[in-house]
Amino acid sequence: xxxxxxxxxxxxxxxxxxxxxxxxxxxxxxxxxxxxxxxxxxxxxxxxxxxxxxxxxxxxxxxxxxxxxxxxxxxxxxxxxxxxxxxxxxxxxxxxxxxxxxxxxxxxxxxxxxxxxxxxxxxxxxxxxxxxxxxxxxxxxxxxxxxxxxxxxxxxxxxxxxxxxxxxxxxxxxxxxxxxxxxxxxxxxxxxxxxxxxxxxxxxxxxxxxxxxxxxxxxxxxxxxxxxxxxxxxxxxxxxxxxxxxxxxxxxxxxxxxxxxxxxxxxxxxxxxxxxxxxxxxxxxxxxxxxxxxxxxxxxxxxxxxxxxxxxxxxxxxxxxxxxxxxxxxxxxxxxxxxxxxxxxxxxxxxxxxxxxxxxxxxxxxxxxxxxxx
Amino acid sequence: xxxxxxxxxxxxxxxxxxxxxxxxxxxxxxxxxxxxxxxxxxxxxxxxxxxxxxxxxxxxxxxxxxxxxxxxxxxxxxxxxxxxxxxxxxxxxxxxxxxxxxxxxxxxxxxxxxxxxxxxxxxxxxxxxxxxxxxxxxxxxxxxxxxxxxxxxxxxxxxxxxxxxxxxxxxxxxxxxxxxxxxxxxxxxxxxxxxxxxxxxxxxxxxxxxxxxxxxxxxxxxxxxxxxxxxxxxxxxxxxxxxxxxxxxxxxxxxxxxxxxxxxxxxxxxxxxxxx
Numbered sequence: 001x002x003x004x005x006x007x008x009x010x011x012x013x014x015x016x017x018x019x020x021x022x023x024x025x026x027x028x029x030x031x032x033x034x035x036x037x038x039x040x041x042x043x044x045x046x047x048x049x050x051x052x053x054x055x056x057x058x059x060x061x062x063x064x065x066x067x068x069x070x071x072x073x074x075x076x077x078x079x080x081x082x083x084x085x086x087x088x089x090x091x092x093x094x095x096x097x098x099x100x101x102x103x104x105x106x107x108x109x110x111x112x113x114x115x116x117x118x119x120x121x122x123x124x125x126x127x128x129x130x131x132x133x134x135x136x137x138x139x140x141x142x143x144x145x146x147x148x149x150x151x152x153x154x155x156x157x158x159x160x161x162x163x164x165x166x167x168x169x170x171x172x173x174x175x176x177x178x179x180x181x182x183x184x185x186x187x188x189x190x191x192x193x194x195x196x197x198x199x200x201x202x203x204x205x206x207x208x209x210x211x212x213x214x215x216x217x218x219x220x221x222x223x224x225x226x227x228x229x230x231x232x233x234x235x236x237x238x239x240x241x242x243x244x245x246x247x248x249x250x251x252x253x254x255x256x257x258x259x260x261x262x263x264x265x266x267x268x269x270x271x272x273x274x275x276x277x278x279x280x281x282x283x284x285x286x287x288x289x290x291x292x293x294x295x296x297x298x299x300x301x302x303x304x305x306x307x308x309x310x311x312x313x314x315x316x317x318x319x320x321x322x323x324x325x326x327x328x329x330x331x332x333x334x335x336x337x338x339x340x341x342x343x344x345x346x347x348x349x350x351x352x353x354x355x356x357x358x359x360x361x362x363x364x365x366x367x368x369x370x371x372x373x374x
Numbered sequence: 375x376x377x378x379x380x381x382x383x384x385x386x387x388x389x390x391x392x393x394x395x396x397x398x399x400x401x402x403x404x405x406x407x408x409x410x411x412x413x414x415x416x417x418x419x420x421x422x423x424x425x426x427x428x429x430x431x432x433x434x435x436x437x438x439x440x441x442x443x444x445x446x447x448x449x450x451x452x453x454x455x456x457x458x459x460x461x462x463x464x465x466x467x468x469x470x471x472x473x474x475x476x477x478x479x480x481x482x483x484x485x486x487x488x489x490x491x492x493x494x495x496x497x498x499x500x501x502x503x504x505x506x507x508x509x510x511x512x513x514x515x516x517x518x519x520x521x522x523x524x525x526x527x528x529x530x531x532x533x534x535x536x537x538x539x540x541x542x543x544x545x546x547x548x549x550x551x552x553x554x555x556x557x558x559x560x561x562x563x564x565x566x567x568x569x570x571x572x573x574x575x576x577x578x579x580x581x582x583x584x585x586x587x588x589x590x591x592x593x594x595x596x597x598x599x600x601x602x603x604x605x606x607x608x609x610x611x612x613x614x615x616x617x618x619x620x621x622x623x624x625x626x627x628x629x630x631x632x633x634x635x636x637x638x639x640x641x642x643x644x645x646x647x648x649x650x
């Protein structure tokens with residue numbers, strides 16, 4: 001492989017319900033930084049039916065080029081059809097990096113393409129960087145079930161690919177009217193040659209507020225003891241008007257459903273207030289909530305890592321703190337509502353510290369096999 | 375027509391309880407037992423349910439060191455009929471691409487013993503957390519990959535199709551695919567019940583078919599293990615410890631009062647939704 005043939009940072013633009021998925025815009029922001037560092041173009045790839053119109057937005061969010069496959073066969077996402085288009089585009093224009101949102105679609109597509117190219121693919125990346133001179137992508141992610149961070153490289157293959165967690169990267173401010181080069185492509189693909197058909201799409205719109213949209217998330221962990229203890233989390237969330245979150249342990253123990261899980265294999269949330277109650281704060285959990293506006297931790301163990309990441313911490317027994325907090329809050333809220341009628345100046349939360357910089361350590365060869373396959 | 379379903383499984387360290395060596399940032403293996411990847415248990419269970427519904431055979435396949443036989447026995451307990459294991463130092467250090475290559479070669483060999491109708495995998499492993507191996511196998515076998523499957527509606531071997539529900543962020547899609555195809559399944563697809571006694575007895579005595587690289591046909595050794603892996607781990611590191619937050623001290627009631635003050639700095643949030 002001649003690496004000099006591979007130039008440019010690409011972002012797969014996911015269109016969902018006629019809207020560009022937020023993660024795609026975030027990746028344009030992250031991709032822009034990589035492209036600037038390398039002195040190359042940033043491009044978006046759009047595949048769909050009636051999707052050419054989205055190119056202008058992609059330019060406004062920082063892309064220099066947009067590749068579009070706009071054909072009826074791409075009306076609904078299917079691995080086989082989308083893969084053919086992106087694969088062909090990739091072989092024709094040879095990017096050095098392709099980024100995908102770590103969504104159901106992004107992960108599905110990236111896994112398939114990585115095999116066909118073939119190339120390396122890093123899953124659920126949370127930190128991206130690139131070496132200016134070599135163009136080597138440094139993709140970091142929680143590893144070993146989220147117990148540690150690992151930086152993954154793909155030295156001998158191009159393009160380098162990564163799926164990136166939603167809500168981790170930041171989109172640029174759109175520059176209205178910004179434009180770029182639109183490259184319209186099409187592929188010769190017949191419906192009869194595609195082996196899968198989408199028969200129906202069912203939207204499950206339940207009344208629940210998605211925890212990834214809530215302003216306040218009250219999350220509980222194993223420290224609540226059992227499913228009954230976890231009811232305190234529901235109660236506090238109720239009085240605060242927040243959504244209920246949970247650690248991986250709690251979901252795996254079956255106390256609550258998976259769509260409440262915060263963390264690497266759950267959702268990433270950025271509420272204005274995040275309560276971590278009885279949650280020790282494993283890395284895999286932190287990556288899902290560390291960008292919250294105000295983090296409040298309550299834990300019995302004074303050495304719990306969560307106290308390093310929170311803004312305010314209470315070392316204490318949740319079974320004592322929560323009932324009192326619920327009671328006092330309920331009383332106080334009436335007074336506060338009256339006060340609100342008089343003034344309503346929002347006060348900014350302190351800057352949250354993040355995990356961007358790390359302490360290096362040696363890797364032994366034993367570790368290498370373990371991080372990855374699966 | 376009887377089905378032959380092959381579940382691809384992996385033995386993993388239980389990452390929930392594993393301890394890390396804070397000096398070297400490596401896993402302390404002795405601190406965690408090796409278990410069948412929890413997602414794979416659901417894949418095997420689903421295969422066993424399909425066998426009960428349509429008739430046929432459930433095989434399981436794994437790649438791993440010799441002790442991984444234990445994970446195969448666990449699958450026999452769940453109700454699998456046959457177990458295959460590929461085990462060779464040449465496979466060591468494989469990333470997802472090299473893993474899917476090795477497993478595909480084994481699947482090709484299994485399909486000569488008995489043609490395969492369905493390959494089924496767990497959504498991902500708990501130690502790798504990638505979910506990339508399943509789709510990789512499907513591409514190599516040139517069969518449709520169906521990821522995030524939360525329900526199997528129908529497998530119709532006579533007419534050669536499967537209908538499944540694929541979980542989406544806000545619902546699901548009903549998808550029809552030709553078979554053979556590969557399904558990677560969500561945890562919610564089933565509950566894995568306690569295994570019946572006869573299965574436990576069979577599992578305890580079960581010896582799987584074990585193949586080395588030399589037992590696989592038409593294999594390109596440069597695509598195996600560490601050598602065949604495009605990705606490498608350049609470093610592992612513990613995130614820098616942030617400075618830490620303000621600890622709220624005092625008696626219980628003082629602590630709660632202070633916490634309320636902190637909360638009410640954001641009182642605008644409670645305007646609409648707050649209150650009892």
